[in-house]
Amino acid sequence: MVINVAKTYEEINEKIRAKKAVVYTAEEVVDLVKKKGVEKAAEEVDVVTTGTFGAMCSSGAFLNFGHADPPIRMTNILLNDVQAYGGLAAVDTYIGATQMVEAPKTGYGGAHVIEDLVAGKRIHLHAWGPGTDCYVRKNIDTYISLDDINEAYLYNPRNIYQNYGVATNTSDRTIHTYMGKLLPKMRNATYSSAGQLSPLLNDPHCDTIGIGTRIFLAGGEGYVSWQGTQFKTTVEEVNGVPVGGSRTMALIGDMKQMDAKYLRGLDITGYGTSLAIGVGVPIPILNKDVMQRCAISDEEIFAEMVDYSLPTGRTPMARYNYAQLRSGTVEYQGKKIRTSSMSSYAGARDVAETLKDWIDNGEFLLNKPCLDLPKEGKLKGLKERSE
Amino acid sequence: MECKYKIEFEEGAAQESVTYILVSEFSLKPNVLKAEIDGDGSGKMLISLKGEEDDIVEGMEKLKSMGFKVTEFEGHITHDMDRCFSCGACVSVCPTRSIYHDKGTWIVKINTGTCIGCGSCLGACSVKAINLVI
Numbered sequence: 015m016v017i018n019v020a021k022t023y024e025e026i027n028e029k030i031r032a033k034k035a036v037v038y039t040a041e042e043v044v045d046l047v048k049k050k051g052v053e054k055a056a057e058e059v060d061v062v063t064t065g066t067f068g069a070m071c072s073s074g075a076f077l078n079f080g081h082a083d084p085p086i087r088m089t090n091i092l093l094n095d096v097q098a099y100g101g102l103a104a105v106d107t108y109i110g111a112t113q114m115v116e117a118p119k120t121g122y123g124g125a126h127v128i129e130d131l132v133a134g135k136r137i138h139l140h141a142w143g144p145g146t147d148c149y150v151r152k153n154i155d156t157y158i159s160l161d162d163i164n165e166a167y168l169y170n171p172r173n174i175y176q177n178y179g180v181a182t183n184t185s186d187r188t189i190h191t192y193m194g195k196l197l198p199k200m201r202n203a204t205y206s207s208a209g210q211l212s213p214l215l216n217d218p219h220c221d222t223i224g225i226g227t228r229i230f231l232a233g234g235e236g237y238v239s240w241q242g243t244q245f246k247t248t249v250e251e252v253n254g255v256p257v258g259g260s261r262t263m264a265l266i267g268d269m270k271q272m273d274a275k276y277l278r279g280l281d282i283t284g285y286g287t288s289l290a291i292g293v294g295v296p297i298p299i300l301n302k303d304v305m306q307r308c309a310i311s312d313e314e315i316f317a318e319m320v321d322y323s324l325p326t327g328r329t330p331m332a333r334y335n336y337a338q339l340r341s342g343t344v345e346y347q348g349k350k351i352r353t354s355s356m357s358s359y360a361g362a363r364d365v366a367e368t369l370k371d372w373i374d375n376g377e378f379l380l381n382k383p384c385l386d387l388p389k390e391g392k393l394k395g396l397k398e399r400s401e
Numbered sequence: 402m403e404c405k406y407k408i409e410f411e412e413g414a415a416q417e418s419v420t421y422i423l424v425s426e427f428s429l430k431p432n433v434l435k436a437e438i439d440g441d442g443s444g445k446m447l448i449s450l451k452g453e454e455d456d457i458v459e460g461m462e463k464l465k466s467m468g469f470k471v472t473e474f475e476g477h478i479t480h481d482m483d484r485c486f487s488c489g490a491c492v493s494v495c496p497t498r499s500i501y502h503d504k505g506t507w508i509v510k511i512n513t514g515t516c517i518g519c520g521s522c523l524g525a526c527s528v529k530a531i532n533l534v535i
Contacts, residue, residue, distance in 0.1 A: 067486065069527075121529075194490040195525040202493035278486050280527035288527075290486060342492070342502075354493035354525075358486045360507040 019056045019301055023382040026060045026298050033376045035060040039366040040216045040297075040308055047309035056305035060298070061373055061380065064213040065230070065365030067292040068206055068357025069280055071192070072172035072243060074110040075128050075269060078164040079139065081105055086151035088141040093127045095119055095138070104149055108169075111279075111289035123287025126279030128168070131160045132232070133274035166269040168231065172242040174293050176214035176261040177249075177317060180205045180334060182351065185323035190284025194356055196322055202352045203319055203344065208362035209312045209336030213295035214263070216308045218255045222297050224383025229265065230294030230369040232276040235378070236267025238295075238387075245391040253314040254307060257333060261387070265293065276365065292361055294369040298380050312336035319346070403451045403514060405434070405477065406461065409470040412442030419446065419464060427460035428452060434477070435518045447477060449514060476513040478533055485509060485530035491522040 029035040036059050038046060043062050047055045077098070079088075087104040091097065095116045098109040111125040131137055136157040145152040160166055181193035182203040189196050194204045209215065217223050227238040242262025249256035276292030299305050317339065318330035334344050340359070343350050372378035408419060423429040429452035438444035450457050461471050487509040491500050499516040502509055511531070522531050 068488065190524065194527075195494050195521075197494060204490065204493065278484075278528050281529070282527045283524040290488070290527075352493040354491070355489040355502075358488045358507075359502075360487040360509075363507065 019053070021060065021298070021300050023298060023380055027379045029060055030373055030376055030379055033374065035373055037061045037063060037370045037373045039363070039370055040064045040211050041363065041366065043308055044210060044311045047305065052302050052306045052309065056299055056302040059305065062216065062297045062299060062308040063294055063366045063369040063373065064211055064216050064297065065292065065294040065362040065369065066174055066208040066212050066357060067276065067290060067361025067365055068208070069192070069288040069290050070170060070173045071112050071288045073168060073170035073289045073291060074108055074124060075166060075168050077107050077109065077166050079105040079158060080164050082151065082154055084151045085149050086141065086154050087143045087146060087149035089144060090142040092116070092140045093137050094122065094130070096122065096124050096127050112286055114286055121281045123279065125287045125289035128289060129274055129277045129279040131166065132269055132272045132277055134160065160270060168236070168265065168267050168269055170265045172244060172262045173265045173291065174213050174263050175259050176218065177256050177315070178206045178259045180317050180319040180339065181322045182319055183323045184321045189323055191322050192282055192285045192288070193322060194354060195283065200346065200349065200351050202354060204354045204356050205317055205339045206356040207317065207336070208357055208359060209315050209340070210310060211359070211362040211366055213293065214261050215255050215310060215315055217297050217304070218307060220261065220387040222300060222304060223295060224387050225385040226381055226383045227295065228381035230365055231265055231267035231272070232291050233273030234267050234271025236265055238263050239266040240264040241387050241391065244393055245388065246393045247389065247391045252316050253310065255310060255315055257316045258318055292365040294365040296369060296373065296380055312340060402454050402457070403449060404457055405447065405449045405474050407445060407447055407472045407474055408464060409445040410443060410468070413468065417467065419469070422463065423450065423460050426463070427456040429456055429460055434516065447518060477518050478511060478513055478516050478531065480511045481530040484528045486528065490527065491525045491531065494521045494525045496521060
Protein backbone atom coordinates (compact mmCIF):
# COMPACT_ATOMS: atom_id res chain seq x y z
CA MET A 15 0.00 0.00 0.00
CA VAL A 16 1.39 3.38 -0.99
CA ILE A 17 0.74 6.07 1.53
CA ASN A 18 0.96 9.61 0.25
CA VAL A 19 2.98 11.08 3.07
CA ALA A 20 2.32 14.67 3.99
CA LYS A 21 3.82 15.96 7.20
CA THR A 22 3.68 19.44 8.64
CA TYR A 23 6.33 21.46 10.45
CA GLU A 24 4.17 21.25 13.59
CA GLU A 25 4.04 17.45 13.45
CA ILE A 26 7.78 17.18 12.92
CA ASN A 27 8.53 19.63 15.73
CA GLU A 28 6.21 17.70 18.02
CA LYS A 29 8.31 14.59 17.37
CA ILE A 30 11.56 16.53 17.89
CA ARG A 31 10.30 17.80 21.27
CA ALA A 32 9.46 14.23 22.24
CA LYS A 33 12.91 13.14 21.01
CA LYS A 34 11.20 10.76 18.62
CA ALA A 35 12.09 12.39 15.33
CA VAL A 36 13.91 10.21 12.80
CA VAL A 37 16.87 12.15 11.45
CA TYR A 38 19.33 11.16 8.74
CA THR A 39 22.19 13.08 7.19
CA ALA A 40 21.99 13.76 3.45
CA GLU A 41 24.76 11.19 3.02
CA GLU A 42 23.09 8.42 5.04
CA VAL A 43 19.74 8.90 3.37
CA VAL A 44 21.10 8.02 -0.09
CA ASP A 45 21.37 4.34 0.84
CA LEU A 46 18.13 4.32 2.82
CA VAL A 47 16.14 5.51 -0.19
CA LYS A 48 17.91 3.01 -2.46
CA LYS A 49 17.07 0.20 -0.05
CA LYS A 50 13.54 1.08 1.02
CA GLY A 51 12.26 3.20 -1.84
CA VAL A 52 11.24 6.80 -1.66
CA GLU A 53 7.70 6.28 -0.27
CA LYS A 54 8.81 4.15 2.66
CA ALA A 55 11.76 6.44 3.36
CA ALA A 56 9.52 9.52 3.29
CA GLU A 57 7.22 7.85 5.77
CA GLU A 58 10.07 6.92 8.10
CA VAL A 59 12.33 10.00 7.95
CA ASP A 60 11.32 13.33 9.49
CA VAL A 61 14.39 15.46 8.86
CA VAL A 62 17.48 15.26 6.64
CA THR A 63 20.47 17.31 7.74
CA THR A 64 22.94 18.81 5.27
CA GLY A 65 26.31 20.46 5.72
CA THR A 66 29.13 22.30 4.07
CA PHE A 67 32.40 23.76 5.35
CA GLY A 68 34.30 25.88 2.89
CA ALA A 69 35.42 29.38 1.91
CA MET A 70 32.57 31.87 1.75
CA CYS A 71 34.11 35.21 0.83
CA SER A 72 30.97 37.28 1.08
CA SER A 73 30.81 37.07 4.87
CA GLY A 74 31.30 39.49 7.70
CA ALA A 75 30.15 40.61 11.10
CA PHE A 76 28.21 43.48 12.60
CA LEU A 77 29.66 44.55 15.96
CA ASN A 78 28.63 47.07 18.58
CA PHE A 79 31.50 47.99 20.92
CA GLY A 80 29.52 49.90 23.56
CA HIS A 81 30.39 53.46 24.55
CA ALA A 82 33.53 54.58 26.31
CA ASP A 83 33.46 57.55 28.67
CA PRO A 84 33.64 60.13 27.15
CA PRO A 85 32.10 58.61 24.02
CA ILE A 86 33.41 58.68 20.46
CA ARG A 87 31.73 58.57 17.06
CA MET A 88 34.10 56.19 15.29
CA THR A 89 34.73 56.94 11.62
CA ASN A 90 38.03 55.11 11.15
CA ILE A 91 38.21 51.74 12.83
CA LEU A 92 41.00 49.16 12.99
CA LEU A 93 40.59 45.71 14.54
CA ASN A 94 44.00 44.03 14.83
CA ASP A 95 45.04 46.48 12.09
CA VAL A 96 42.22 45.36 9.79
CA GLN A 97 39.93 48.17 8.64
CA ALA A 98 36.28 47.92 9.65
CA TYR A 99 33.49 50.07 8.20
CA GLY A 100 33.18 53.53 9.76
CA GLY A 101 29.95 54.65 8.16
CA LEU A 102 27.42 53.40 10.69
CA ALA A 103 26.30 54.87 14.03
CA ALA A 104 28.92 55.85 16.61
CA VAL A 105 30.09 52.44 17.86
CA ASP A 106 28.56 50.11 15.27
CA THR A 107 30.70 48.59 12.58
CA TYR A 108 30.81 45.87 9.95
CA ILE A 109 33.97 43.91 9.38
CA GLY A 110 34.25 42.02 6.11
CA ALA A 111 36.04 38.69 5.71
CA THR A 112 38.17 39.73 2.73
CA GLN A 113 39.41 43.02 4.21
CA MET A 114 43.17 42.60 4.46
CA VAL A 115 45.37 43.79 7.32
CA GLU A 116 47.07 47.14 6.71
CA ALA A 117 50.45 46.81 4.94
CA PRO A 118 53.23 45.92 5.63
CA LYS A 119 51.54 43.12 7.58
CA THR A 120 50.16 40.26 5.49
CA GLY A 121 48.33 36.97 5.82
CA TYR A 122 45.61 38.25 8.16
CA GLY A 123 42.24 39.81 7.52
CA GLY A 124 38.68 40.38 8.65
CA ALA A 125 38.05 36.63 8.52
CA HIS A 126 40.81 36.07 11.08
CA VAL A 127 39.42 38.82 13.33
CA ILE A 128 36.05 37.01 13.28
CA GLU A 129 37.66 33.65 14.05
CA ASP A 130 39.79 35.16 16.84
CA LEU A 131 36.77 36.88 18.41
CA VAL A 132 34.80 33.61 18.46
CA ALA A 133 37.86 31.80 19.84
CA GLY A 134 37.70 34.18 22.83
CA LYS A 135 40.87 36.11 21.97
CA ARG A 136 41.30 39.79 22.76
CA ILE A 137 41.30 42.03 19.70
CA HIS A 138 43.10 45.36 19.45
CA LEU A 139 40.59 48.14 18.71
CA HIS A 140 42.03 51.41 17.49
CA ALA A 141 39.50 53.99 16.32
CA TRP A 142 39.35 57.65 15.43
CA GLY A 143 36.47 60.13 15.12
CA PRO A 144 36.02 63.77 14.15
CA GLY A 145 35.15 64.92 17.68
CA THR A 146 31.71 66.54 17.75
CA ASP A 147 29.71 68.41 20.36
CA CYS A 148 27.87 65.21 21.21
CA TYR A 149 30.87 62.87 20.82
CA VAL A 150 33.85 64.86 22.01
CA ARG A 151 36.44 62.12 21.91
CA LYS A 152 38.76 61.82 18.90
CA ASN A 153 40.44 58.48 19.39
CA ILE A 154 40.47 55.34 21.45
CA ASP A 155 43.03 52.55 21.76
CA THR A 156 41.91 49.46 23.68
CA TYR A 157 41.33 45.72 23.57
CA ILE A 158 37.94 44.03 23.20
CA SER A 159 36.64 40.49 23.46
CA LEU A 160 33.43 38.85 22.31
CA ASP A 161 32.15 38.75 25.90
CA ASP A 162 32.51 42.44 26.56
CA ILE A 163 31.01 43.91 23.39
CA ASN A 164 27.24 44.30 23.09
CA GLU A 165 26.23 42.59 19.87
CA ALA A 166 28.23 40.50 17.46
CA TYR A 167 26.50 38.72 14.63
CA LEU A 168 27.62 37.32 11.35
CA TYR A 169 25.70 38.71 8.43
CA ASN A 170 26.85 37.03 5.27
CA PRO A 171 25.40 38.36 2.01
CA ARG A 172 26.32 35.28 -0.04
CA ASN A 173 26.89 31.83 1.42
CA ILE A 174 26.32 28.13 0.66
CA TYR A 175 26.50 28.40 -3.13
CA GLN A 176 24.32 25.86 -4.85
CA ASN A 177 27.06 24.01 -6.73
CA TYR A 178 30.17 25.62 -8.21
CA GLY A 179 32.66 25.17 -11.04
CA VAL A 180 35.78 23.04 -11.28
CA ALA A 181 38.96 25.05 -11.86
CA THR A 182 41.98 24.06 -13.93
CA ASN A 183 44.89 25.83 -15.63
CA THR A 184 45.93 25.16 -19.22
CA SER A 185 48.77 27.72 -19.18
CA ASP A 186 52.50 27.03 -18.72
CA ARG A 187 52.80 28.62 -15.29
CA THR A 188 51.33 27.93 -11.85
CA ILE A 189 48.50 30.31 -11.02
CA HIS A 190 47.20 31.14 -7.56
CA THR A 191 43.45 31.66 -7.43
CA TYR A 192 40.58 31.61 -4.94
CA MET A 193 40.17 28.05 -6.22
CA GLY A 194 43.65 27.30 -4.89
CA LYS A 195 47.00 26.57 -6.44
CA LEU A 196 46.52 25.46 -10.04
CA LEU A 197 49.53 23.74 -11.57
CA PRO A 198 50.56 24.30 -15.20
CA LYS A 199 49.27 22.25 -18.13
CA MET A 200 46.23 20.95 -16.28
CA ARG A 201 48.22 18.95 -13.76
CA ASN A 202 45.43 19.49 -11.25
CA ALA A 203 41.86 20.72 -10.90
CA THR A 204 39.96 21.95 -7.86
CA TYR A 205 36.30 21.87 -6.92
CA SER A 206 34.45 23.31 -3.97
CA SER A 207 30.97 21.94 -3.36
CA ALA A 208 30.16 19.37 -0.68
CA GLY A 209 28.09 17.59 -3.36
CA GLN A 210 25.57 15.16 -1.89
CA LEU A 211 25.88 16.82 1.56
CA SER A 212 25.56 20.39 0.28
CA PRO A 213 22.42 22.17 1.58
CA LEU A 214 21.06 23.67 -1.64
CA LEU A 215 21.74 20.55 -3.72
CA ASN A 216 19.36 18.62 -1.45
CA ASP A 217 16.52 21.13 -1.86
CA PRO A 218 17.42 22.45 -5.31
CA HIS A 219 14.33 24.58 -5.90
CA CYS A 220 14.06 25.77 -2.31
CA ASP A 221 10.75 24.00 -1.70
CA THR A 222 11.44 23.91 2.05
CA ILE A 223 14.30 26.39 2.54
CA GLY A 224 13.10 29.96 2.73
CA ILE A 225 13.52 33.22 4.58
CA GLY A 226 13.40 32.38 8.27
CA THR A 227 14.69 28.79 7.99
CA ARG A 228 16.64 28.04 11.16
CA ILE A 229 20.11 26.65 10.42
CA PHE A 230 23.40 25.55 11.94
CA LEU A 231 25.80 28.47 11.52
CA ALA A 232 29.35 27.86 12.75
CA GLY A 233 28.22 25.89 15.78
CA GLY A 234 25.35 28.21 16.75
CA GLU A 235 21.80 28.72 15.58
CA GLY A 236 21.40 31.01 12.61
CA TYR A 237 18.79 31.89 10.03
CA VAL A 238 18.37 32.31 6.31
CA SER A 239 17.73 36.05 6.20
CA TRP A 240 17.32 36.68 2.46
CA GLN A 241 18.29 35.27 -0.91
CA GLY A 242 22.03 35.59 -1.33
CA THR A 243 23.61 38.01 -3.75
CA GLN A 244 24.05 36.73 -7.33
CA PHE A 245 21.06 34.43 -6.77
CA LYS A 246 20.23 32.82 -10.09
CA THR A 247 17.90 30.12 -11.28
CA THR A 248 18.86 30.03 -14.95
CA VAL A 249 21.61 27.37 -14.84
CA GLU A 250 21.07 24.13 -16.77
CA GLU A 251 19.94 21.23 -14.59
CA VAL A 252 20.94 17.57 -14.74
CA ASN A 253 19.09 15.14 -12.47
CA GLY A 254 17.14 18.10 -11.10
CA VAL A 255 20.16 20.07 -9.85
CA PRO A 256 22.10 22.88 -11.55
CA VAL A 257 25.51 22.04 -13.05
CA GLY A 258 27.11 25.29 -11.86
CA GLY A 259 26.89 28.10 -9.31
CA SER A 260 23.23 28.93 -8.96
CA ARG A 261 21.20 29.85 -5.85
CA THR A 262 22.85 31.42 -2.80
CA MET A 263 21.69 32.46 0.69
CA ALA A 264 22.24 35.43 2.95
CA LEU A 265 22.75 34.08 6.47
CA ILE A 266 22.65 35.62 9.90
CA GLY A 267 23.63 34.28 13.32
CA ASP A 268 24.81 35.28 16.78
CA MET A 269 28.60 34.98 17.10
CA LYS A 270 28.30 34.54 20.86
CA GLN A 271 26.79 31.08 20.26
CA MET A 272 29.44 30.02 17.75
CA ASP A 273 32.34 27.59 18.04
CA ALA A 274 35.67 28.56 16.46
CA LYS A 275 36.01 24.92 15.37
CA TYR A 276 33.58 25.75 12.55
CA LEU A 277 35.31 28.97 11.45
CA ARG A 278 38.66 29.42 9.73
CA GLY A 279 40.28 32.64 8.68
CA LEU A 280 41.88 31.77 5.36
CA ASP A 281 44.90 33.34 3.68
CA ILE A 282 44.62 32.16 0.10
CA THR A 283 47.95 32.66 -1.69
CA GLY A 284 47.66 35.20 -4.51
CA TYR A 285 44.05 36.03 -3.70
CA GLY A 286 43.66 37.34 -0.18
CA THR A 287 41.71 36.43 2.91
CA SER A 288 38.40 34.64 3.19
CA LEU A 289 36.33 32.91 5.82
CA ALA A 290 35.57 29.18 5.84
CA ILE A 291 32.31 28.51 7.66
CA GLY A 292 30.53 25.35 8.67
CA VAL A 293 26.87 25.69 7.68
CA GLY A 294 24.12 23.09 7.99
CA VAL A 295 20.51 23.31 6.87
CA PRO A 296 17.80 20.90 8.08
CA ILE A 297 15.32 19.74 5.47
CA PRO A 298 11.89 18.67 6.76
CA ILE A 299 10.64 15.63 4.88
CA LEU A 300 7.18 17.04 4.21
CA ASN A 301 6.43 14.63 1.37
CA LYS A 302 8.00 12.08 -0.93
CA ASP A 303 9.12 14.70 -3.46
CA VAL A 304 11.26 16.40 -0.81
CA MET A 305 12.58 12.97 0.17
CA GLN A 306 13.41 12.11 -3.44
CA ARG A 307 15.49 15.25 -3.87
CA CYS A 308 17.37 14.65 -0.60
CA ALA A 309 18.38 11.22 -1.89
CA ILE A 310 20.61 12.68 -4.59
CA SER A 311 24.13 11.23 -4.58
CA ASP A 312 27.54 12.43 -5.74
CA GLU A 313 27.20 10.32 -8.92
CA GLU A 314 24.16 12.37 -9.95
CA ILE A 315 25.53 15.86 -9.29
CA PHE A 316 27.66 17.39 -12.05
CA ALA A 317 29.99 20.38 -12.23
CA GLU A 318 31.75 21.99 -15.18
CA MET A 319 35.49 22.45 -15.52
CA VAL A 320 36.75 25.84 -16.68
CA ASP A 321 40.20 27.27 -17.41
CA TYR A 322 41.17 29.83 -14.76
CA SER A 323 44.24 30.91 -16.76
CA LEU A 324 41.86 32.76 -19.10
CA PRO A 325 41.11 36.30 -17.90
CA THR A 326 37.68 36.19 -19.53
CA GLY A 327 35.44 33.94 -21.63
CA ARG A 328 35.85 30.81 -19.54
CA THR A 329 33.67 28.35 -21.40
CA PRO A 330 33.03 24.91 -19.88
CA MET A 331 35.58 22.31 -21.04
CA ALA A 332 34.13 19.16 -19.50
CA ARG A 333 31.54 17.96 -17.02
CA TYR A 334 32.26 15.63 -14.09
CA ASN A 335 30.15 14.24 -11.29
CA TYR A 336 31.23 14.59 -7.67
CA ALA A 337 32.03 10.88 -7.30
CA GLN A 338 34.59 11.29 -10.10
CA LEU A 339 35.94 14.52 -8.61
CA ARG A 340 36.21 12.97 -5.16
CA SER A 341 38.04 9.90 -6.54
CA GLY A 342 41.21 11.99 -6.85
CA THR A 343 41.56 11.96 -10.64
CA VAL A 344 39.42 12.86 -13.63
CA GLU A 345 40.19 12.36 -17.31
CA TYR A 346 40.26 15.05 -19.95
CA GLN A 347 41.01 14.13 -23.56
CA GLY A 348 42.89 11.04 -22.43
CA LYS A 349 44.93 12.93 -19.85
CA LYS A 350 44.60 12.23 -16.14
CA ILE A 351 44.10 15.31 -13.98
CA ARG A 352 44.47 15.12 -10.21
CA THR A 353 41.70 16.75 -8.20
CA SER A 354 41.55 18.61 -4.90
CA SER A 355 38.60 19.86 -2.93
CA MET A 356 38.57 23.43 -1.64
CA SER A 357 35.89 22.70 0.96
CA SER A 358 36.12 20.12 3.70
CA TYR A 359 34.02 17.01 3.22
CA ALA A 360 35.02 15.84 6.71
CA GLY A 361 33.83 19.24 8.00
CA ALA A 362 30.58 19.05 6.02
CA ARG A 363 29.89 15.65 7.51
CA ASP A 364 30.70 16.90 11.03
CA VAL A 365 28.23 19.77 10.58
CA ALA A 366 25.45 17.49 9.26
CA GLU A 367 26.04 15.00 12.08
CA THR A 368 26.16 17.66 14.79
CA LEU A 369 22.91 19.19 13.53
CA LYS A 370 21.42 15.70 13.49
CA ASP A 371 22.48 15.22 17.14
CA TRP A 372 20.87 18.52 18.13
CA ILE A 373 17.58 17.47 16.52
CA ASP A 374 17.80 13.93 17.94
CA ASN A 375 18.24 15.46 21.41
CA GLY A 376 15.26 17.77 20.99
CA GLU A 377 17.48 20.86 21.15
CA PHE A 378 16.82 22.24 17.70
CA LEU A 379 13.34 22.87 16.30
CA LEU A 380 12.58 23.58 12.68
CA ASN A 381 11.35 27.03 11.77
CA LYS A 382 8.81 27.32 8.99
CA PRO A 383 9.95 30.00 6.51
CA CYS A 384 7.96 33.23 6.61
CA LEU A 385 8.64 33.99 2.96
CA ASP A 386 9.59 31.94 -0.09
CA LEU A 387 12.83 32.59 -1.90
CA PRO A 388 12.48 33.95 -5.44
CA LYS A 389 11.42 31.36 -7.99
CA GLU A 390 13.43 33.18 -10.64
CA GLY A 391 16.66 35.08 -10.57
CA LYS A 392 18.91 36.28 -13.40
CA LEU A 393 22.47 37.47 -13.14
CA LYS A 394 23.34 40.90 -14.51
CA GLY A 395 26.80 41.97 -15.57
CA LEU A 396 28.35 45.35 -14.81
CA LYS A 397 28.04 47.87 -17.63
CA GLU A 398 30.83 50.36 -18.19
CA ARG A 399 29.39 53.75 -19.15
CA SER A 400 30.81 57.25 -19.47
CA GLU A 401 27.90 58.82 -17.58
CA MET B 402 62.28 -0.60 10.47
CA GLU B 403 62.35 2.79 8.78
CA CYS B 404 64.40 5.77 9.96
CA LYS B 405 65.09 9.20 8.52
CA TYR B 406 68.43 10.99 8.65
CA LYS B 407 69.87 14.30 7.64
CA ILE B 408 73.36 13.73 6.23
CA GLU B 409 75.55 16.80 5.85
CA PHE B 410 78.93 16.89 4.20
CA GLU B 411 81.81 19.21 3.43
CA GLU B 412 83.61 19.23 0.10
CA GLY B 413 86.20 16.63 1.06
CA ALA B 414 83.65 14.01 2.06
CA ALA B 415 81.75 14.03 -1.19
CA GLN B 416 84.01 11.52 -2.92
CA GLU B 417 81.99 8.39 -2.23
CA SER B 418 78.45 7.36 -3.09
CA VAL B 419 76.58 7.27 0.20
CA THR B 420 73.62 5.35 -1.15
CA TYR B 421 75.83 2.74 -2.83
CA ILE B 422 77.64 2.09 0.47
CA LEU B 423 74.34 1.76 2.35
CA VAL B 424 72.95 -0.66 -0.23
CA SER B 425 76.03 -2.80 -0.88
CA GLU B 426 77.57 -2.97 2.60
CA PHE B 427 74.54 -2.77 4.87
CA SER B 428 71.69 -4.11 2.70
CA LEU B 429 69.65 -0.99 3.38
CA LYS B 430 66.95 0.40 1.10
CA PRO B 431 67.55 4.15 0.89
CA ASN B 432 65.06 6.68 -0.44
CA VAL B 433 66.56 10.13 -0.99
CA LEU B 434 63.89 12.59 0.06
CA LYS B 435 65.86 15.70 -0.75
CA ALA B 436 69.44 16.56 -1.72
CA GLU B 437 71.09 19.94 -2.00
CA ILE B 438 74.66 20.69 -3.03
CA ASP B 439 75.99 24.20 -2.64
CA GLY B 440 78.43 25.86 -5.00
CA ASP B 441 81.30 25.24 -2.57
CA GLY B 442 80.80 21.48 -2.77
CA SER B 443 79.19 21.11 0.62
CA GLY B 444 75.64 19.91 0.93
CA LYS B 445 72.98 17.98 2.72
CA MET B 446 70.75 15.06 1.96
CA LEU B 447 67.57 13.87 3.59
CA ILE B 448 67.31 10.14 3.39
CA SER B 449 64.83 7.54 4.52
CA LEU B 450 66.28 4.10 5.27
CA LYS B 451 64.52 0.78 5.45
CA GLY B 452 66.31 -2.25 6.88
CA GLU B 453 67.36 -4.11 10.05
CA GLU B 454 67.99 -1.88 13.07
CA ASP B 455 71.59 -3.10 13.50
CA ASP B 456 72.38 -2.47 9.84
CA ILE B 457 70.99 1.07 10.05
CA VAL B 458 73.04 1.85 13.18
CA GLU B 459 76.22 0.40 11.67
CA GLY B 460 75.64 2.14 8.35
CA MET B 461 75.29 5.49 10.07
CA GLU B 462 78.46 4.83 12.12
CA LYS B 463 80.29 4.13 8.87
CA LEU B 464 79.13 7.43 7.36
CA LYS B 465 80.24 9.31 10.51
CA SER B 466 83.67 7.67 10.28
CA MET B 467 83.90 8.93 6.70
CA GLY B 468 83.38 12.51 7.87
CA PHE B 469 79.65 12.95 7.29
CA LYS B 470 77.50 14.64 9.92
CA VAL B 471 74.52 12.39 10.61
CA THR B 472 71.37 13.52 12.46
CA GLU B 473 68.25 11.43 12.90
CA PHE B 474 64.96 13.26 12.53
CA GLU B 475 61.39 12.28 13.22
CA GLY B 476 59.37 14.20 10.70
CA HIS B 477 60.62 16.91 8.38
CA ILE B 478 57.07 18.06 7.73
CA THR B 479 54.56 18.95 10.43
CA HIS B 480 50.79 18.96 10.16
CA ASP B 481 48.89 21.11 12.65
CA MET B 482 45.58 19.29 13.03
CA ASP B 483 44.12 22.16 15.07
CA ARG B 484 44.45 24.55 12.13
CA CYS B 485 43.85 22.02 9.34
CA PHE B 486 40.18 21.61 8.52
CA SER B 487 40.79 18.96 5.86
CA CYS B 488 39.72 21.06 2.89
CA GLY B 489 42.16 19.17 0.71
CA ALA B 490 43.55 22.09 -1.31
CA CYS B 491 47.04 20.63 -0.77
CA VAL B 492 46.22 17.12 -1.98
CA SER B 493 46.50 17.51 -5.76
CA VAL B 494 49.64 19.68 -5.66
CA CYS B 495 51.74 17.03 -3.87
CA PRO B 496 54.02 15.44 -6.50
CA THR B 497 54.60 12.26 -4.47
CA ARG B 498 50.97 11.83 -3.40
CA SER B 499 52.15 11.95 0.22
CA ILE B 500 49.18 14.12 1.15
CA TYR B 501 45.91 12.31 0.82
CA HIS B 502 42.33 12.13 2.05
CA ASP B 503 41.58 9.20 4.32
CA LYS B 504 38.80 7.66 2.23
CA GLY B 505 36.80 6.70 5.31
CA THR B 506 36.87 9.89 7.34
CA TRP B 507 37.91 12.35 4.58
CA ILE B 508 40.48 13.77 6.97
CA VAL B 509 43.64 15.01 5.24
CA LYS B 510 46.74 13.04 6.21
CA ILE B 511 50.43 13.25 5.36
CA ASN B 512 52.68 10.25 4.77
CA THR B 513 55.96 11.65 6.08
CA GLY B 514 57.80 8.56 4.82
CA THR B 515 57.32 9.47 1.18
CA CYS B 516 57.30 13.28 1.51
CA ILE B 517 60.32 14.77 -0.27
CA GLY B 518 60.00 18.16 1.44
CA CYS B 519 59.52 20.06 -1.84
CA GLY B 520 57.20 22.59 -0.22
CA SER B 521 54.62 22.58 -3.01
CA CYS B 522 51.84 22.23 -0.42
CA LEU B 523 52.92 25.22 1.66
CA GLY B 524 51.45 27.87 -0.64
CA ALA B 525 48.36 25.75 -1.30
CA CYS B 526 47.39 25.69 2.40
CA SER B 527 45.24 28.67 3.38
CA VAL B 528 45.45 28.03 7.13
CA LYS B 529 49.24 27.48 7.34
CA ALA B 530 48.75 24.05 8.87
CA ILE B 531 51.74 22.53 7.09
CA ASN B 532 55.33 23.42 7.93
CA LEU B 533 58.68 22.13 6.76
CA VAL B 534 61.26 21.86 9.51
CA ILE B 535 64.34 21.34 7.37
